[in-house]
Structure formats: structure tokens, C-alpha cells
Amino acid sequence: MSTPATAPTAGQPPHASPPSPPRPGFVLAVITGFMLLIGIDVTVVNLALPRMGDALDMSRTSASWVLNAYTLAFGGSLLLAGRLGDVFGRKRAFLTGATVFTGASLLAGCAPWAWWLITARVLQGLGGALAGPSTMALIVSTFDGHARARAISWYSAVLGGGASVGLVLGGVITDLASWRWVFLINVPLGALMIGLAARVITEPARARTDRPQRFDVAGALTATAGMGALVYAFIRAAAHEWRDARTIGSLIAAAVLLIVFVGSRGGPANRSPRCAWPPVARWRAYCPRSRRRRPRCSACCSCWRSTSRTCAASARSGRASPSCR
Numbered sequence: 001m002s003t004p005a006t007a008p009t010a011g012q013p014p015h016a017s018p019p020s021p022p023r024p025g026f027v028l029a030v031i032t033g034f035m036l037l038i039g040i041d042v043t044v045v046n047l048a049l050p051r052m053g054d055a056l057d058m059s060r061t062s063a064s065w066v067l068n069a070y071t072l073a074f075g076g077s078l079l080l081a082g083r084l085g086d087v088f089g090r091k092r093a094f095l096t097g098a099t100v101f102t103g104a105s106l107l108a109g110c111a112p113w114a115w116w117l118i119t120a121r122v123l124q125g126l127g128g129a130l131a132g133p134s135t136m137a138l139i140v141s142t143f144d145g146h147a148r149a150r151a152i153s154w155y156s157a158v159l160g161g162g163a164s165v166g167l168v169l170g171g172v173i174t175d176l177a178s179w180r181w182v183f184l185i186n187v188p189l190g191a192l193m194i195g196l197a198a199r200v201i202t203e204p205a206r207a208r209t210d211r212p213q214r215f216d217v218a219g220a221l222t223a224t225a226g227m228g229a230l231v232y233a234f235i236r237a238a239a240h241e242w243r244d245a246r247t248i249g250s251l252i253a254a255a256v257l258l259i260v261f262v263g264s265r266g267g268p269a270n271r272s273p274r275c276a277w278p279p280v281a282r283w284r285a286y287c288p289r290s291r292r293r294r295p296r297c298s299a300c301c302s303c304w305r306s307t308s309r310t311c312a313a314s315a316r317s318g319r320a321s322p323s324c325r
Contacts, residue, residue: 023200024142024143024147024151026196026200027138027139027142027200027201028139028142028143028151028154028155030193030196030197030200030201031094031135031138031139031155031197031201032154032155032158032159033189033193034094034098034131034135034190034193034197035132035135035155035158035159035162036158036159036161036162036165037101037162037186037189037190037193038101038128038131038132038159038162039158039159039160039161039162039163039165039166040162040163040165040166040169041070041105041124041128041166041186042070042071042162042163042166043163043164043166043167043170044166044167044169044170044173044182045066045067045170045179045182046067046166046167046170047167047170047171047174048170048171048173048174048179048182049063049066049067050063051174051178051179052066052117052179055179056111056112056113056114056117057114058114062114062118064239065118065121066117066118066121068235069118069119069121069122069125070121070122070124070125070128071125071231071235072122072125072228072231072232072235073121073122073123073124073125073126073129074125074126074128074129074132075125075129075227075228075231076129076224076227076228076230076231076232077125077126077129077130077224077227077228078129078132078133078227079223079224079227080220080223080224081093081097081126081129081130081132081133082133082134083216083220084130085130085133085134085137089203090134090137090138090141090203090204091134091138091197091201091202091203091204092203093130093131093133093134094130094131094134094135094138094197094201095194095197095198096127096130096131097126097127097128097129097130097131097132097134098127098131098190098193098194098197099127099194100123100124100126100127100130101123101124101127101128101131101186101190102127102186102187102190102191102194103123103127104120104121104123104124104126104127105120105124105183105184105186105187105190106183106184106187107119107120107123108120108121108124108183109180109181109182109183109184109187110180111180120183135155136152136155137204138201138204139151139152139155141204142202142204170182173185218264219261219264222257222258222260222261222264223257223258223261225253225257226253226254226256226257226258226260226261227254227258229250229251229253229254229257230250230251230254230258232250233247233250233251233254236250
């Protein structure tokens with residue numbers, strides 16, 4: 001007995017087939033390509049810094065902040081940027097960060113004053129921090145098994161080699177063209193990566209609730225300020241001594257803020273999966289004692305129980321379970 005053919009949906013061709021998913025290799029190429037730009041931008045300005053100082057009449061201290069502003073903004077906002085990707089979507093965070101980074105590169109290349117250039121470097125660091133954490137999540141959601149291990153290996157190699165490439169590339173561009181092209185070269189490459197990412201990257205599946213997630217403002221402020229103070233302390237110690245008053249003050253401020261941040265993880269946001277303020281991080285997931293003590297978040301309890309049972313069964317059978325590694 002034959003089944004009747006399903007009528008085509010209005011506005012759809014009779015024999016239309018769903019679009020084929022993008023090849024994972026294209027996704028990896030786009031992600032690693034943009035992370036190469038971020039890695040290069042850490043060191044690409046080193047050899048161009050003297051000419052920047054001469055062109056913009058910067059003092060030695062101001063010139064050093066062309067480097068430090070990027071490092072401070074990038075390192076200080078990584079934790080917050082990772083949480084933003086969890087809440088609003090990894091693809092959206094990646095595209096937004098790439099757009100901010102590319103636009104800031106254009107501003108830096110056209111900078112007429114020193115403060116303009118330093119502000120653009122801060123925006124570059126923020127854009128790189130927003131896109132960076134989402135890249136690893138996108139790789140994990142796109143690849144499985146041995147392909148995931150190879151993808152992470154390529155990702156790590158490209159990110160690590162970007163700093164070395166930046167030193168050479170910065171000197172070559174400065175000698176052949178101008179120090180402004182150290183930043184302007186990111187504009188066409190970044191625009192290309194954004195266009196490709198919008199086409200080939202798909203948003204990974206993530207848990208959704210009936211009401212939109214709200215943000216843990218207190219945790220975001222303490223974590224960002226604490227990480228920023230810590231990064232500034234290391235930057236200050238590199239130019240001065242560890243006994244410098246500002247270095248010590250920054251370390252104390254970082255310790256206080258991060259202690260407050262960790263202590264606030266025990267608040268109401270960690271007690272219920274339906275809380276209105278999802279925390280920036282739940283430390284129970286990373287604590288080794290979580291095998292002996294139940295997590296506070298009831299949403300994690302079922303995961304904790306199933307993982308504990310799986311690990312116990314694997315230990316009895318002598319085989320390691322992927323969730324126990």
C-alpha cells in the first residue's frame with residue numbers, strides 16, 4: 001500500500017532539499033584564522049612602537065600603554081566575556097567580538113592622537129576577549145572524538161605561533177609601509193573572517209529556559225575588576241619592582257575582589273536552577289571535593305549523581321569513562 005505524497009509547503013519548491021551543513025574544516029579554518037589575528041596583535045606593535053611614538057609625540061610611558069592597554073583589557077575581561085557567550089550564544093559573542101576587534105583596528109590605524117590609539121587598543125582587547133572564549137566552545141560543539149583532539153591541536157598551535165608571527169610581521173610592515181598598517185591589515189582580514197563565520201558557523205545547542213536569563217551583575221563586576229587589578233599588578237611589576245606601592249595595592253585589591261567574587265558564589269544564584277541571576281561561574285564544578293559533597297545548585301545534582309555512578313562503575317570494571325577523565 002503506497003503512502004500519499006506530502007504536499008509541498010507554501011513558498012517552498014516541490015523538490016527543495018535542506019541545505020547541507022558546513023564542513024567542519026571550514027569552521028576550524030575560520031576560527032583559527034581569527035585567533036591568529038588576535039595572537040598576532042599581542043606582539044605586532046613591538047617593533048613599530050618607536051615610530052608610533054615619534055608620529056604621535058608620545059612619551060615613553062604613553063608608548064608602553066599601547067601594549068599594556070591591550071593586555072589589560074584582554075586579560076581582565078576574559079571571565080566575563082566567557083559568561084556573556086554562555087548567556088547570549090557563542091556564535092553571537094564570536095561575531096560581536098570579531099566586529100569590535102575589526103572596528104577598533106580601523107580606529108587604531110587612523111589614530112591622530114596618543115589617547116585615541118590607546119583607547120582603540122582597549123577596544124581591541126575587549127573584542128578579542130569576547131570572541132576568544134567562544135572559539136573553544138564552538139570547536140567542542142563542532143567536532144567529536146579524535147577529530148576534536150586534532151582541531152584543538154591546530155587551534156593551540158595557531159594561537160601559540162601567532163605571537164612569533166606578530167614580531168616578524170610587525171617589523172616587515174613597518175619597514176615596507178607604515179606603522180598604521182600594523183592595525184589596518186586587520187580590517188580586510190577581520191571583515192573576511194566575519195563574513196565567513198556568519199555563513200559556516202552554527203550556534204551550538206544550549207539549555208534554554210522559559211524566561212530569558214538575567215545576568216549576575218555583582219559577580220561580573222567583582223570578577224572583572226579583580227582580574228583587571230591582577231593583570232595590572234603584573235604589568236606594573238614588569239616595569240617597576242614588586243615592592244612598588246601601586247603593585248602591592250593592585251595585588252591587595254585583586255585578592256579582595258576575587259575573594260568577594262568566590263564568596264558570592266554561595267549566594268542564592270547557586271541554590272536553584274531557576275534563579276533569576278545566573279552566576280558568572282559555579283566553582284563546585286571544578287572543585288575536587290565535589291565528588292564527596294553535593295553541589296549547591298540542584299540542577300547540577302542529577303549530573304553529579306550520574307557522573308559519580310558512572311565513575312564508580314568504571315573503577316570496578318577497570319575501564320576509564322570519558323566523564324571521569
